[in-house]
Amino acid sequence: MSVKEDDINEGRRRFMMSGALVVSFSLFPGVKAMAQEVIADEGAAVHVAKATETLAGSLKTNPFLDAWIKIDAAGKVTVYTGKVELGTGVRTALLQIAAEELDMAPSLITFLTADTGASPDEGLTAGSHTIADSGSALLNAAAQVRGLLVDAAAKRFGVGSSVLKAHNAIITAPDGRTMTYGEAVGAAGLHRMASPESPLKDPATFAMIGTSLPRLDIPGKMTGGPSYVQDMSMPDMLHARVVLPPAYDAKLLRTNTPDILKMPGVVNVIRNGSMLAVVAKGEWQAVLAQRALAAGSQWSAGRALPDPATVHRDLKQIATEHIEIANTHGATRTAGKTLSASSTKRYMLHGSIGPSCSIAQFKDGNMTVWTHSQGVYPLRDGLAEMLSLPKENVRCIHVEGSGCYGHNGADDVAAHAALIARELTGQPVRVQWMREQEHTWDHFTPAMVTEVSASLDASGSIVGWNYALWSSSHNERIVNAGRLVPATMLEKPFVSAPSVPMVQPEGGGDRNAIPLYTFPNLHVMNNFSPTMPLHTSAMRSLGAHMNVFTIETFMDELSAAAGADPVAFRLKHMEDPRAREVIQLAAAKFGWPRAPRNPNHGVGFAFGKYKNLMAYVAMAVEISVVPETGQVILERAEVAVDAGQIVNPDGIRNQIEGGVIQSASWTLYEELKFDKERIRSFDWSSYPILRFSAVPRSLNVHLINRPGAAFLGAAEASMGPTAGALGNALFDATGKRLRDMPLGGDSLRRQIDV
Numbered sequence: 232m233s234v235k236e237d238d239i240n241e242g243r244r245r246f247m248m249s250g251a252l253v254v255s256f257s258l259f260p261g262v263k264a265m266a267q268e269v270i271a272d273e274g275a276a277v278h279v280a281k282a283t284e285t286l287a288g289s290l291k292t293n294p295f296l297d298a299w300i301k302i303d304a305a306g307k308v309t310v311y312t313g314k315v316e317l318g319t320g321v322r323t324a325l326l327q328i329a330a331e332e333l334d335m336a337p338s339l340i341t342f343l344t345a346d347t348g349a350s351p352d353e354g355l356t357a358g359s360h361t362i363a364d365s366g367s368a369l370l371n372a373a374a375q376v377r378g379l380l381v382d383a384a385a386k387r388f389g390v391g392s393s394v395l396k397a398h399n400a401i402i403t404a405p406d407g408r409t410m411t412y413g414e415a416v417g418a419a420g421l422h423r424m425a426s427p428e429s430p431l432k433d434p435a436t437f438a439m440i441g442t443s444l445p446r447l448d449i450p451g452k453m454t455g456g457p458s459y460v461q462d463m464s465m466p467d468m469l470h471a472r473v474v475l476p477p478a479y480d481a482k483l484l485r486t487n488t489p490d491i492l493k494m495p496g497v498v499n500v501i502r503n504g505s506m507l508a509v510v511a512k513g514e515w516q517a518v519l520a521q522r523a524l525a526a527g528s529q530w531s532a533g534r535a536l537p538d539p540a541t542v543h544r545d546l547k548q549i550a551t552e553h554i555e556i557a558n559t560h561g562a563t564r565t566a567g568k569t570l571s572a573s574s575t576k577r578y579m580l581h582g583s584i585g586p587s588c589s590i591a592q593f594k595d596g597n598m599t600v601w602t603h604s605q606g607v608y609p610l611r612d613g614l615a616e617m618l619s620l621p622k623e624n625v626r627c628i629h630v631e632g633s634g635c636y637g638h639n640g641a642d643d644v645a646a647h648a649a650l651i652a653r654e655l656t657g658q659p660v661r662v663q664w665m666r667e668q669e670h671t672w673d674h675f676t677p678a679m680v681t682e683v684s685a686s687l688d689a690s691g692s693i694v695g696w697n698y699a700l701w702s703s704s705h706n707e708r709i710v711n712a713g714r715l716v717p718a719t720m721l722e723k724p725f726v727s728a729p730s731v732p733m734v735q736p737e738g739g740g741d742r743n744a745i746p747l748y749t750f751p752n753l754h755v756m757n758n759f760s761p762t763m764p765l766h767t768s769a770m771r772s773l774g775a776h777m778n779v780f781t782i783e784t785f786m787d788e789l790s791a792a793a794g795a796d797p798v799a800f801r802l803k804h805m806e807d808p809r810a811r812e813v814i815q816l817a818a819a820k821f822g823w824p825r826a827p828r829n830p831n832h833g834v835g836f837a838f839g840k841y842k843n844l845m846a847y848v849a850m851a852v853e854i855s856v857v858p859e860t861g862q863v864i865l866e867r868a869e870v871a872v873d874a875g876q877i878v879n880p881d882g883i884r885n886q887i888e889g890g891v892i893q894s895a896s897w898t899l900y901e902e903l904k905f906d907k908e909r910i911r912s913f914d915w916s917s918y919p920i921l922r923f924s925a926v927p928r929s930l931n932v933h934l935i936n937r938p939g940a941a942f943l944g945a946a947e948a949s950m951g952p953t954a955g956a957l958g959n960a961l962f963d964a965t966g967k968r969l970r971d972m973p974l975g976g977d978s979l980r981r982q983i984d985v
Contacts, residue, residue, distance in 0.1 A: 285427040288367030289313065293351035296379075297421040299372040300329070306400050306413030308333065309341045312369065313353025314361045315605060315629040316344060316448055317636065319946050320882040321361045323446045327878055328366050331439040332373030332432060334397040345629040347611045355606035355708060357637075357769060358737065359845050359944025362878060366942045371429040376421060378430040383418035384410040434876070434938035441936065443881035448631065460603045460630040461588045465659040468590070469498060470514040471651050472521035474507040475668050476720070478533030478909045479766075483507055487527030494520050501654050504722035505530075508651050510660065521665070535907050537764040543575045543680050543701075550701045550758035556735050556744065561751030564694040566686030568792055572785050573682045574970040576777045578765055578903040580673040580912060582920055585633025587640035588663040591648035593656050598625045602645040603632025609709040610642050614649050616712035617725060625649075636771035636893070636947075638674045638708055640664055646715040667913040672716060674768030675903055677703045679740060681781040685750075691793030693804055695752040700778065702740030703760040704730040707768035716766075732759040733773075737842055743775035743951055746782050747840050748804040765905070772950035775841060776894060779951025780972075783837035784958040788968070797836050797959070798823055807840070809873050812935060813849040814838050816871035820933055821851035831856040833963025837955030841948035846874040848887070848948045852956040856964050861980035863899050863961065865891075865927040870949065872932060875940040883945050884932040890949035891930060896921035898954040899975030 283294045293299070293313070301309045310329045316322040322344060330337045343349060345356070353365055377397055384402040385392040387410065396403045400412040434440075451458040476483070483505040491500050491509055496516030501508045509524050511517040537545055590601040598618060604610045607627035615625045632641055648662040664672075679702045686695040712718045713727035733739035741757035790800035798818045805811050817823075818836070825834050833856075838849040850870040854863055870887055877883060900919055904911040912918035954972075961975075962968050967982045 283424070286425050287371040287429070288364040289351065289353045290368045290371060290425045293353070293368070294424045296372050296376055296423055296425055298351040299369060300333070300376045300421065302376075302412050302416040302421065304413050304417065306411045307341065308335065308339065308400060308412060309343060310369065310373075311343050311350045312365045313345050313351040313608070314356045314365045315607070316631050317356060317605065318448075318631070318634070319361070319886055320446045320448070320879065321356075322448060323444055324362060324878040324882050325366055325369055326447070327439045327442070327444050329369045329373045331437055332370055333377055333400075335399050337439065337444065339399060345607045346626070347607050348626045348628070352608045354608060357605055359841060359946045359948065361944065361946075362942045363845065363944045366878065370431065372425060374429040374431045375425055379419040379421065380412050380415040383415040387415075387418065437938070440876065440878050441880070441938070443879055446882070458631065459585060459633045460590070460601055461585050461633050461663065463590055463601060463630060463661070465590065465592075468659045468661055469510050469512065469655065470517040471508050471510045471648070471660050471662045472517045472665065473647050473662065473668070473717075474509075474521060474525045474528055475672055476505060476530055476533060478530075479536070481505070481530040481533030484529045484531060486524065488524075490527060491520050491524050494523065499655065500524065501651055503650065504724065505720040506647075506650060506717050508647065508662070510651060510655065514661075536905055536909065538907060539905055542577070542678050542764070545764070546678055546680055546701045546703070546760060547758070549703075549762045549764075550760040552732065552759040552761060554732060554741075554757040554759060555755070556738070556741055556757050557753050557755035559753045564688045564692075564751065566694055567689045569684060569686040570785070570788055570792055571682070571684035572781070572788065572970060573680065574777070574781045574784075574972075576679045576972040578675045578678050578767075578905075579770065579897060579901045580670055580675050580903055580918060581635055581637055581639040581770060582901075582918060583633070583635040583639045583669060586664040586666055586669040587644040588632065588661070589641070589645040589648040590659055590661045591645070591652035592659040593649075593652045596624060598649055598652065600625070600627045600645050600649055601630050602627055602641060603630060603635075604641045604645060605638070606708065610645060613642070613709040613712050613715050613718075614646060617646060617715060617718045618649060618653060637676070638706075638768035638770075640669055640672060640716075642709050642714075643672070643716040646717045650717055670913050670918060671910040672766070674707060674766050676770035677705055677740065677763070677767040679774065679777045681777060683781055683785050685785065685789055687789060687793055691795055691800075693748070693750050693789060696746065696750045697754045698744060698782075699756040699758060700741060700744055700774070701758040701760070702774060703763045703767055704732070705739040705742075705767065705769055705773040706733055707763075707766070730761045730763060732757065736844055738774065740774040741778070742773045742842055743778045743782075743839060745843060747807060747810060747843055748786075748801070749806045750804065771890075771893065772841070772947040775839070775947070775951045776897060776954055777972075779837070779839040780898070780954035780958055783839070783952065783955025784962075784968070784970070787835070787959045787962070796824055801836075801838060810838065810840060810847055813847045813871040813873050816933055816935065817849035817851050817869055820871065820931065821869040823851055828963055831858055831964050833960045833965070835956040835958065835960030835963060837952040837959060839948070839951040839955070841944065841951070846872055846943045846945040846948040848872050848952045850891075850949070850952050850956050852960050854957065854960040854964060856961070856979070856983075858980065858983045861976045861978065861983070862925065863957070863975040863979070864925060865895055865957075867929040868927055868931070868956075870930070870932045871935065872945060872948070873935040873937065873943070874945040874948075875937050875943040877934055877936045878942065880934055883934060886946045887932045887949045888930055890947065891953045892921060892926055894950040894953035895927075895957060898957050898972055900973050902973050
């Protein structure tokens with residue numbers, strides 16, 4: 232297979248041939264280095280060359296085998312991924328995939344994650360794409376590498392490849408002769424394009440894929456060991472804190488810099504336009520100086536925020552792009568009954584447990600940034616533009632961060648660190664945002680409005696479905712320097728790239744707006760607002776949380792109107808056999824249908840196939856309600872999941888369980904507080920989340936494994952079904968059809984009192 236020169240960046244690939252690269256950094260004060268090795272798309276568009284479009288997963292954009300796997304003459308095997316660990320356990324699962332097809336124990340493999348100086352460019356770790364894209368690429372790359380090594384050994388031994396056995400980096404012939412992977416690699420040559428066909432193992436022989444290998448990232452987290460970028464320490468490292476404006480577009484008028492420079496440990500106060508920071512020798516010194524600098528700075532008023540009381544009405548007015556995403560017309564059947572509903576969701580914030588943090592060092596004209604960004608390559612490009620540096624002079628190395636699914640402040644704090652480090656050549660600078668900055672300068676998940684109407688015929692079948700949604704952008708990821716908050720505050724500010732809707736089938740605000748159910752007449756409109764009254768961007772599942780909530784609660788309303796059981800009604804309108812299987816499994820495990828409930832105690836059911844492309848999830852829940860407080864207790868949940876070939880069962884269960892808990896928090900309690908002047912959710916008391924006392928009493932995840940089937944991303948798949956099931960259970964418990972999130976707390980208490 233050959234490709235044109237302009238299809239593939241050979242320069243970086245030639246760099247990749249030069250030898251294995253192990254990234255090192257310190258997580259302990261006073262310890263010089265610790266190797267970043269494992270021993271044991273939603274982002275910017277990417278170019279796919281015609282020559283690679285038939286390859287598996289991310290091999291389409293990174294087709295050379297040695298971009299993924301390197302083996303040196305001594306037999307050391309290093310495996311790379313361009314994806315990052317966000318707490319989902321993918322580092323462990325990806326290692327399992329590579330180990331399986333390389334026929335090696337995981338402990339023999341050095342596994343490196345996203346680093347713009349070493350790893351393949353896989354864009355963002357988002358949208359439940361990691362196992363589907365990077366996992367598929369590693370599965371096939373590892374199988375092809377193993378095949379090439381075995382073929383090289385067969386040629387040396389003068390035997391057929393089929394008689395050789397590979398195990399733990401040693402190839403053995405029937406007569407006992409052996410050759411190591413290190414000895415074979417010279418003859419095999421891994422700097423070659425991947426093939427569309429791979430010598431994949433029979434799934435029946437899998438020893439690693441399908442097992443619950445203990446997660447590699449858990450021991451440090453459980454023991455309090457250094458695990459996050461927030462824990463990193465480097466020799467001679469300085470600490471910085473930033474002062475952010477009190478409101479959007481506020482300009483810095485004056486500061487008390489002379490006073491700050493006299494404070495203990497303060498090294499410098501850095502100002503560029505309205506970007507303001509203080510640098511100190513110690514972290515607490517930096518915190519004290521930041522407080523004094525913030526108190527002594529004066530700002531212009533900034534721009535007004537929208538009225539929270541009218542935000543959903545206003546959203547309909549500013550949504551100026553009307554995009555038809557589904558329009559099917561089948562045989563017309565007489566409608567006997569038509570129902571309609573409108574639902575809303577408020578702005579929410581990410582609420583990352585650990586405030587965003589980054590370390591940067593500018594040395595010899597090169598900027599190195601340690602970051603918990605979900606996309607080190609897009610960030611690298613944005614930083615290079617902001618700093619007016621060639622891309623090859625900026626390196627972004629991923630280090631796990633403490634808590635986030637989506638676009639929080641990770642990229643922005645990395646930009647702060649880079650700007651400050653540029654002024655302090657040679658010294659590493661650590662920047663961590665304060666809690667109120669993490670909350671108030673977050674990229675919030677957008678408010679949404681949905682409207683749906685549907686008609687039933689005399690037999691109780693849905694014969695027409697009309698759906699519309701209104702929302703602003705769910706994806707303002709880094710596509711230029713203007714998407715970095717500090718870059719917009721400079722004396723010569725950068726301007727954000729225009730906000731554009733994400734296209735189907737992935738979608739943004741319209742993700743999962745097209746039901747998987749079969750209706751003869753279907754119409755779906757996405758009303759997109761290119762104007763964002765508040766900073767918004769990606770949050771786990773994007774619009775799927777709201778769209779599945781609306782679809783699934785409305786399916787219950789329609790089933791009641793048709794006089795049908797909710798599960799039977801869903802099956803009546805579902806043709807996809809895998810969807811039917813998860814629906815039936817969840818119902819069976821729950822013991823559906825249940826007997827009539829007592830007041831303030833109810834059950835609910837919901838289904839979704841994430842993005843209509845990824846994992847299938849169906850669930851039944853049982854709840855109780857405390858009328859006096861509006862607290863909702865999730866007594867029990869039975870969840871059925873089909874994610875294709877399962878790599879790590881515990882990993883999938885972890886993500887489904889975590890998704891149920893997070894979605895319950897969103898659906899029942901979370902809403903951003905703000906007024907026309909500024910954001911008012913600045914700490915945990917002003918932005919409450921689900922407490923440990925309210926987590927599900929019983930939560931069981933039932934997996935359907937499909938050996939040999941494609942990997943289907945599962946990390947975000949339970950967000951929508953959880954919302955739908957809770958909405959239906961609340962109706963069952965209270966007799967109130969609640970359509971405006973959040974559904975619990977004071978809002979529910981007021982509804983019950985009516």
